[in-house]
Amino acid sequence: MRSRGTLYGIILFVVFINCNVALRAQTSNDTSYSKYLSIGPRRAGICFGNSHRYTGLRLNLIDRKVKRVNIFNLAFVTKTRVMNGLSVGIAVDNDSIGNGLAFSIAFTGGEHRNGVTIGGLACGQQVANGFALGGIYYTAHFLNGIGIGGGWCILKKANGFAFGGAELSADTLNGLFVGGGVECGRVDTINGRDTSFGRMKGVAIALWETEAVKLTGLAISILYTHIIKQHGVSIAIYNNSSELHGLQIGLLNHAANNPKGLQWLPFINMHFGKSSVASHQSTVKEKQ
DSSP: OHHHHHHHHHHHHHHHHHHHHHHHHHHHHSOTTOOEEEESSTTEEEEEEOOSEEEEEEEEEEOOSEEEEEEEEEEEEEOEEEEEEEEEEEEEEOOSEEEEEEEESSEEOOSEEEEEEEESSEEEEEEEEEEEEESSEEEEEEEEEEEEESSEEEEEEEEEEEEESSEEEESEEEEEEEEEEEEESOOOGGGTOOOSOOEEEEEEEEEEEEEEEEEEEEEEESSEEEEEEEEEEEESSEEEEEEEEEEEEEEEEEETTSOTTSSEEEEEEEEOSOOSSSOHHHHHHHHO
8 A cells, every 4th residue: 555655645746747847848938928847748738828829628717829729729818820629618619710619608600610610609610620609699601511609600601501590691502591581682673773693592481571683593581582593493472583484373473574474473484485684784784
């Protein structure tokens, strides 16, 4: 028993000496932003403080000028250039490049995220590959995978699945999209807004309305659909299309490129031939 106690004492003494040596070396040689305590080697093990590069369990208050962290990082505000593993920002997680799982209570941002990204209130990235969730608001320039905004989901381009509780808005949508309202591009031709972008390919399901400049696929809404160039099927109480190449199903349907007398029809309207209007821009000019 005495021999075991002596051995344990030696081990604890060695660990204590290594920790103190590491701390003295790091506080004396590194910059003022890189003072930290490492239990283990200088850049691996368990870290307390603002280490610039570390592998293992890292705990800090506010990250400053952090270059790379591997495995686990916990801070009140995280800000690393590259994070590989689990990153938890108690208030904000704003790693530039994240590979793995990132979470924060308030906001989870970043430039390029691969994996799972969760923001308790809001979440936003330049590029997101994988799964992203914002409790109230989610936004991304490019989304490849699944993006969910509890209230609003605002995207530039999305490939995969996106959900916005109140509204889902994007310039380009490819896949399955669900929201209170689904909007792809600007389609307010009455006010002469730009309608040169907004392409939706796939399926859109909305609680009240679906708007798109160009649709290839299926749009389902309870109240109405407003589509400039439609190639596919739209289902709603009221369907409106400037250039229809497909089928409309609803109580009232309008296809501006049908011959007069067939433009406004109840229940079902369709057009499968060539358009009788040069483009949707003619509709814009007439209304202006």
